[in-house]
Amino acid sequence: MAGFDLTALTASFGGERVIGPLSLTVEAGQQVALVGKSGAGKSTLIKLIYQRVAGHAALVPQELGLVNALPVFHNIYMGRLDEHANWYNALTLIRPFRKDREEIRSLLERLDMKEKLWVPTASLSGGQRQRVAIGRAIYRNAGLLLADEPISALDGPMAHKVMTLLCERFQTSVIALHDVEMALAYCNRIIGIQDGQVALDESSKRLSANDILNLY
Numbered sequence: 001m002a003g004f005d006l007t008a009l010t011a012s013f014g015g016e017r018v019i020g021p022l023s024l025t026v027e028a029g030q031q032v033a034l035v036g037k038s039g040a041g042k043s044t045l046i047k048l049i050y051q052r053v054a055g056h057a058a059l060v061p062q063e064l065g066l067v068n069a070l071p072v073f074h075n076i077y078m079g080r081l082d083e084h085a086n087w088y089n090a091l092t093l094i095r096p097f098r099k100d101r102e103e104i105r106s107l108l109e110r111l112d113m114k115e116k117l118w119v120p121t122a123s124l125s126g127g128q129r130q131r132v133a134i135g136r137a138i139y140r141n142a143g144l145l146l147a148d149e150p151i152s153a154l155d156g157p158m159a160h161k162v163m164t165l166l167c168e169r170f171q172t173s174v175i176a177l178h179d180v181e182m183a184l185a186y187c188n189r190i191i192g193i194q195d196g197q198v199a200l201d202e203s204s205k206r207l208s209a210n211d212i213l214n215l216y
């Protein structure tokens with residue numbers, strides 16, 4: 001499954017509705033940017049979608065969800081934990097298999113982090129940690145990516161490199177992005193969220209940065 005068709009998406013905190021109710025259909029092949037001001041509900045919507053599509057998506061949460069005590073290799077390997085038997089995962093914790101080492105090393109090469117393969121994740125910079133979470137999502141090999149601000153800690157050239165890689169590796173994606181220019185450059189559909197509702201839903205070809213900035 002790469003696309004999805006979800007209805008009755010709602011979320012409330014302390015009795016206050018922060019999302020929906022709304023419906024969202026994303027077709028296979030769409031790269032969707034979720035835009036909107038801070039607190040509009042983008043992260044909550046991404047989490048809701050992830051819950052509803054369970055197992056079918058690769059997730060890059062805003063808080064990354066890395067295990068600091070483990071090396072980069074193992075954090076990325078976690079993207080496929082559920083594909084292997086328990087004995088295989090336990091052995092990998094002690095002595096990773098060559099084919100997994102090679103696959104993860106070449107993925108890290110694309111993220112300019114090859115030399116960090118065995119480094120504990122706790123010792124990485126914010127941008128490096130973000131790239132580990134991106135690596136874990138890519139390694140999951142899912143058709144659908146759900147990512148919450150995946151390039152917020154990256155410099156310009158690295159942000160472009162990562163967005164190019166994400167578009168190449170995922171047939172379909174929903175990515176919350178603060179950077180409107182990046183959203184227009186890499187996504188073919190823009191969904192603007194305002195107070196937990198869809199306030200804009202348009203092909204990026206028909207939008208300019210100014211149209212999107214009206215949401216802020």
Ligand SMILES: Nc1ncnc2c1ncn2[C@@H]1O[C@H](COP(=O)(O)OP(=O)(O)OP(=O)(O)O)[C@@H](O)[C@H]1O
Pocket residue numbers: 013014018036037038039040041042043044045
């Ligand atoms: N765990 C929580 N408990 C209470 N309120 C929450 C919680 N998570 C989110 N909210 C509230 O829900 C609303 C939407 O938050 P959300 O994090 O989804 O926004 P966002 O658009 O992703 O913001 P940002 O761009 O700053 O990440 C906000 O008003 C926020 O305060």
